[in-house]
Amino acid sequence: MQFPLPECRLREGLGMLLFTALSADKAEAGGSALPADAHPPRRAPHSEAMDKARPLWDTPLQFVFACISYAVGLGNVWRFPYLCQMYGGGSFLVPYLIMLIVEGMPLLYLELAVGQRMRQGSIGAWRTISPYLGGVGVASVVVSFFLSMYYNVVNAWAFWYLFHSFQDPLPWSVCPLNSNHTGYDKECEKASSTQYFWYRKTLNISPSIQESGPVQWEPALCLILAWLLVYLCILRGTESTGKVDSMSVTHTTAHGNAGSLTH
Template identity: 50%
Template sequence: MEKSLGDLEGSTTGESSRDLLPEPLHRPTWGSKLQYILAQVGFSVGLGNVWRFPYLCHQNGGGAFLLLYFLLLLIIGIPLFFLELAAGQSIRQGSIGVWKHISPRLAGIGFASCIVCTFVALYYNVIIGWSLFYMFNSFQYPLPWESCPLLANQTQEEELECAKSTPTTYFWYRKALDVTESIGASEMNWPLTGCLILAWILVCGGMIKGIKSSGKVMYFSSVFPYVVLLCFLIRGLLLDGAVDGIRIMFTPKLEIWGDVQVWRQAATQVFFALGLGFGSVIAYSSYNDRNNNCHFDAILVSFINFMTSILATLVVFAVLGFRANIVAEKCVEK
């Protein structure tokens, strides 16, 4: 009764609703603001920027898709991203707790976001396992995907299947995935299984102590992809035909804006790139102090996300220009 009267007195004296929110006991906080920014950037920047965005940009008119994506990012992406940051920071709970605090009937949204994150973690760790498999094989000399393997009994004749495709394609389907003609039971692919187990061990090791361990891991996991992208960009710009590919990237075909599917794909990419609706943005911001400037955080992370998409698209289009140049040269020779 006394607490209720005190709350009523505080509200009548002009105390803000943010100050009336219950403070969770023993809520950990980020070691520094840099750890928090790197965590948000590391979560939002991923395959959506490095793989999906260049694909959609190439499919939907190059520069026209860039302009449309930036427009929807300002109208839809940044406001919703700020909304999740503010909700997690003010209520200081995870996705389930935030939605339950808003309304107990909305707690199912928080549980649904956790289930979605579980499914995403399953296939993301498979991709990490593939990456580890390629990293381990890259220490071989010569590289196993540099040339086609020779037949066992004929030392001068290449594998026919590899000769009809490419060495990289053959290595991916036959050596890495070991693709079979059916989806039935087959022998265990032990190298990939070991890489998958190692991927889960690395993820669990980075999260075993909550933000105390994951915050330190962010210094590497969030910065290293930019180092790799910059190396790829420098190498790509030195290839013949890279300028032609980049020119196509920045050439807008505004007539494609008349297609509703392009607008849908751009809006979907905004949600996918920023990680909206997964609950992780809410969880990360819940470890902040309530006085943190989340307006600045929303704009900064969204801008870094957009520039990362541009950087990855530059790399992809530079390589596409090089490959187109190679194909044109082979066509001229024939």
């Protein structure tokens, strides 16, 4: 049966990925991935040059740390336990683990295999497999862009609270006094000191959604600082990114494990 060129390239690309995975598994076991008379799929003609042109991680451990840094974030540490408790507690883990094994782990393995085999960016790698899959690469770039946009806002809030934490007492620990200094602010008394500091000092939200309000310069400067740190971390590519990932992952996991042992 004859296939058009894109479908043939798709089958060839997926076959190369499967051959790479089987070869790696058999090599670790000390055997051969294919019979003696079998030939591996044809390697992409540009991949040899790409292996030398693209920078590599200094050590395999840095690559592992980079994957952990990308996969583990505030959503895992902060939001996942909250959602787990909201949607059934321990019973939520049953469908979660099923989907993790059925969908999550195969997609993760596929993404790692595509990157290691093609040695290209997201768009170029999927277009090499098939021109029809170029949209998958574009979609992943768009997702990464929006992910970094809103995650860096959270980092800016962290800097905001860090700078205000040097005050004594903490500004979110007590309600401020009213304009006459005869008592506490009524709005703060109706809610709490932490909510008041968040909505009135950090966000300074407008009365309605139709009003945008002025620019909050102090949080904006914290956002600029967050983006500056991101730029410094990726300035030298994998050389600087690998070192930052190693320190951040080690600190995060060590702190979390220490907390789990004390509670």
